[in-house]
Amino acid sequence: MDLKMMTFLVVGATFALYIFIAIRARAASTSEFYVAGKGIHPVLNGMATGADWMSAASFISMAGLIAFKGYDASVYLMGWTGGYVLLAMLLAPYLRKYGKFTVPEFIGDRFYSKAARGVAILCLIVASLTYVIGQMKGVGVAFSRFLEVPFDTGVYVGMTIVFIYAVLGGMKGITYTQIAQYCVLIFAYTVPAVFISLQLTGNPIPQLGLGSTMSGTDGVYLLDKLDLICTDLGFKAYTAQKGSTLDLFLLTMSLMIGTAGLPHVITRFFTVPKVRDARSSAGWALVFIAILYTTAPAVGAMARLNLMDTIQIGEVGAPDGNLVYDDAPAWFSNWEKTGLLAFEDKNSDGRIQYYGPGLDDKAAGFGWQGNEMVKVDRDIMVLANPEIAKLPNWVIALVAAGGIAAALSTAAGLLLAISSSISHDLLKGILMPDITEKTELLASRIAMGGAIVVAGLLGLNPPGFAAQVVALAFGLAASSIFPALMMGIFNRRMNQQGAIAGMLAGLFSTLIYIFWFKGWFFIQGTNMAPDNAAHWFLGISPGSFGAVGAVINFAVAYGVSKVTPPPPEEIQALVENIRVPSGTGGASVG
């Protein structure tokens, strides 16, 4: 069977599974639609959270990012996992005890203010919508690359599948589908990694293989060999630090706080039966995430090694040290066709020279006239891995299904967060408090449908800034949502004036800092200063500013609350109540 047929079969089978689950798990009430009736087992919820969290970026882009950044990519590994520690200890159990449906609802109740709820809705929708664009785009890319159908068709198929199970099942349908999607994506990610680790080191566990010696050598460690090849070819050593320590620190911190403040992740902890379950479920979520996140460094390093070894076949500078272009393996030309890999024979010797800026002086002496790998898109690393390692077709088909599962599961979680904040917070909470549960359920389904259409359209015509807005999503979550939630729980004296002033200060300082360097509303040419380290304030990159925004939020909120009256007695009683686990209700209608 050829690869295309095989891919159709595997992807088709996973879609059939998702739809089957959707029909079995229909939502009959608003509680089931928003929080799956609060009846999800903590381990299963952890698995669903893993799928919800790991997006097309985690599945496809992260290992490539690691491959080319080496040590510096640790910020993503630590940043996108460390947030779960904050979530488990500072937010999840208390928000579960509070026992309602959405993040803006908690903020509105705790700060006895519709304005606070409104600010939270705005942050949530901007953060989630920007995030979902990338997922829809990811589905389209996976389809066009593996099934050779047009990009648009891929997005429409993805929209239809999400529409079926998200509109029908709400959180209940999404959760059970995400459990299936987790299994698909983790299997698809680890199988090629195990094979490649075996080939290179003889150790089947990638996490150990990365620290092992290379097979066929007398005890040369893989990472040492990689460092050596990198420096020989004029790149910085793989394990060496390249960026500034302050920026690495702030970026890691921003990603951690942002992770803990992203509403679609927080909402997942509203679905477990008990406070106790919310704590352990965060642990299970991180177990399932860590399986991929600890495999990714091995995938990245081994892919980089394979790529450089393929091209630099002999001594650096020797006449026959570089691969003859006509001898390049099939995957090389396959990826050239997509434009994600590009070679240009600058010195017309028919061989491929791939080297970094550190070798520029010597290169001229070798008769080299510049790095000839003019484009190596980092996204091909995971997708091309099975081909590079010569793995069977079913593994390649599996990787396609895994990428689509990662994108769809994250998209569904985000869409639910958007639609519930529209139907539950905006409509029921602020505009039309008197609607019945049945009407609200209908409204939430319509909002979900609308959100899917908007996300799909944005995915079809991604605004030029699609890649940059992820920094915005994390920045908003870190600078506005996380501090407001944390102070709502840990500072009983925090009042509405302090919380609103803090949220606005955090939100606007972060927005302005990002827009200052990226352009107002990301419109090109409107930036106030060039986007590079020399112009950044203290060398802080715009993506790292969320942590600073969070500190501003905390400071302003604390200062303002000190000079304004304390919150009413019943609010202080609410805070006392959410701090203890006993007395948790089941699903309550808010």
Next chain:
Amino acid sequence: MSKASEYWMANIKLVALCIAIWFVVSFVFGIFLVDQLNTVRIGGYQLGFWFAQQGSIYTFVALIFFYAYRMNILDRKHGVHED
């Protein structure tokens, strides 16, 4: 001190301990002291690099389960557990 605030103080202590460990394994070992730790090796890994790309994540997982386990004990001790 009331029973509820005793429980809350014990909780805060536990959280502070866990957050301190969280900070040390990721930011201190993985970023600030990475060069110093990289002089130590475990197998093919330099220790600082290992903390940044592997060790910190394992510690995060262990920390959450440790916290959940200790909180369950604390809940019972102070009589605020569910059911």
